[in-house]
Amino acid sequence: MARYQCAVCGYVYDESTEGGRWDGLPDDWVCPVCATDKSQFRLDGGGQPAVAGTEPVAAERAPRANRAVMAHRVFGWVYLAIYVLLIIQMVPRLWLYQIEFPARTVVHLSLGMAIGAVLVVKILVVRFFRRLDQALVPLLGTFLVVGSVVLIGISVPSAFQEAAATRRLLNDANRQRVERLLAQIDLDAASCARLATPAALRAGQRVLRQECIYCHDLRTVLAKPRTPENWRQTVQRMADLTTVLRPIDQESQLLVTAYLIALSPDLQQSVRRSRQEQHRQSEARQAVGAAAKPSPATAYDAEAARQLFEDKCSQCHETSDVEKVTLDSEQSVRELVAAMVDEGMEATEEELSQLVRYLTDSYVKAKE
Amino acid sequence: MTPLTNAVLGVLFLVVGAAAAVVMYYLRGSTRLNGQ
Numbered sequence: 001m002a003r004y005q006c007a008v009c010g011y012v013y014d015e016s017t018e019g020g021r022w023d024g025l026p027d028d029w030v031c032p033v034c035a036t037d038k039s040q041f042r043l044d045g046g047g048q049p050a051v052a053g054t055e056p057v058a059a060e061r062a063p064r065a066n067r068a069v070m071a072h073r074v075f076g077w078v079y080l081a082i083y084v085l086l087i088i089q090m091v092p093r094l095w096l097y098q099i100e101f102p103a104r105t106v107v108h109l110s111l112g113m114a115i116g117a118v119l120v121v122k123i124l125v126v127r128f129f130r131r132l133d134q135a136l137v138p139l140l141g142t143f144l145v146v147g148s149v150v151l152i153g154i155s156v157p158s159a160f161q162e163a164a165a166t167r168r169l170l171n172d173a174n175r176q177r178v179e180r181l182l183a184q185i186d187l188d189a190a191s192c193a194r195l196a197t198p199a200a201l202r203a204g205q206r207v208l209r210q211e212c213i214y215c216h217d218l219r220t221v222l223a224k225p226r227t228p229e230n231w232r233q234t235v236q237r238m239a240d241l242t243t244v245l246r247p248i249d250q251e252s253q254l255l256v257t258a259y260l261i262a263l264s265p266d267l268q269q270s271v272r273r274s275r276q277e278q279h280r281q282s283e284a285r286q287a288v289g290a291a292a293k294p295s296p297a298t299a300y301d302a303e304a305a306r307q308l309f310e311d312k313c314s315q316c317h318e319t320s321d322v323e324k325v326t327l328d329s330e331q332s333v334r335e336l337v338a339a340m341v342d343e344g345m346e347a348t349e350e351e352l353s354q355l356v357r358y359l360t361d362s363y364v365k366a367k368e
Numbered sequence: 369m370t371p372l373t374n375a376v377l378g379v380l381f382l383v384v385g386a387a388a389a390v391v392m393y394y395l396r397g398s399t400r401l402n403g404q
Binding site (some may be wrong): 007009034035058068069071072075076078079082083085086089137138141142145148149151152155156159160162163185 | 369370371372374375377378379380381384385386387388389391392394396402404
């Protein structure tokens with residue numbers, strides 16, 4: 001019984017263990033490891049070509065090719081292990097959704113499942129159906145790599161962006177802002193401090209992701225910034241709706257409220273961009289009218305107006321943002337206040353008048 | 369698993385898959401088939 005070694009990958013065909021003589025193998029038989037044909041085999045030990053009249057052209061590459069085969073196997077198993085790990089933690093999430101999937105999720109899902117199916121077929125061909133190897137394996141391998149590029153390309157960039165945004169959200173200034181605003185919903189100082197820690201805000205983020213998507217798309221939650229009290233009421237209302245199927249406890253409600261307050265500046269920025277044109281429409285015009293009404297009944301108190309400005313405007317953005325806007329007349333101030341009303345700022349007509357007066361004195365007259 | 373861990377694993381998945389494909393092309397592309 002003789003042994004024949006593949007000059008490409010080093011695979012040994014041993015007649016005594018393979019159960020058949022080398023000469024009895026069909027002409028189109030290929031190496032089960034690297035799919036090279038019979039002409040690339042040589043008699044083990046003797047160095048003679050296994051097929052008369054041929055010389056293995058890749059003989060000098062045998063050790064390198066052997067390493068390449070091993071590397072391909074290792075990469076393949078690692079690829080499979082990561083795939084299984086990702087599937088195990090992603091598939092259970094599918095049962096949480098009660099809404100239609102966004103288009104990107106559908107593509108991600110379909111590609112993920114297709115990659116799984118192709119992996120199974122490829123493993124079956126390599127292990128049990130070697131005759132199909134040459135025809136199928138390169139195609140299946142190419143599909144896997146192209147599918148992986150698309151799969152990762154449509155999902156990973158947004159995940160990194162979200163991670164960067166979360167890191168921004170947890171900076172000291174924003175956490176101090178959250179702590180300050182939480183006091184407006186009647187929480188004691190200790191609770192405010194506890195809910196504004198990075199760990200608590202991350203916990204709130206988890207509640208938002210795990211609980212809120214149970215019933216609806218997050219885009220409806222994050223459509224516009226709200227005041228702390230407004231967030232608290234919204235969360236309370238949602239919790240009341242879920243008491244039967246999936247109750248949200250009091251602590252989770254507070255955690256998610258704090259997180260939503262922390263999100264408000266980003267939401268404000270996003271809404272500002274998307275509604276830039278709408279600001280000039282009729283609703284805002286009506287609000288300008290409301291803000292413009294003089295109120296002689298109440299005397300103007302500059303310090304009270306400054307405090308009002310701090311309280312109202314810092315709920316959604318830094319008060320210094322006002323300096324980025326061109327305020328060159330009382331009319332431009334009214335338009336700015338009207339835009340803020342349109343964004344969701346809640347204030348009485350009297351408070352709006354105070355704000356207009358304060359901003360006019362501070363940013364228009366001060367320049368004159 | 370956090371979304372960031374998920375994303376890092378995704379990138380690793382892609383890199384390993386691409387490396388396996390490169391090795392596959394090296395092996396099969398450098399092999400003379402059917403004695404041609």
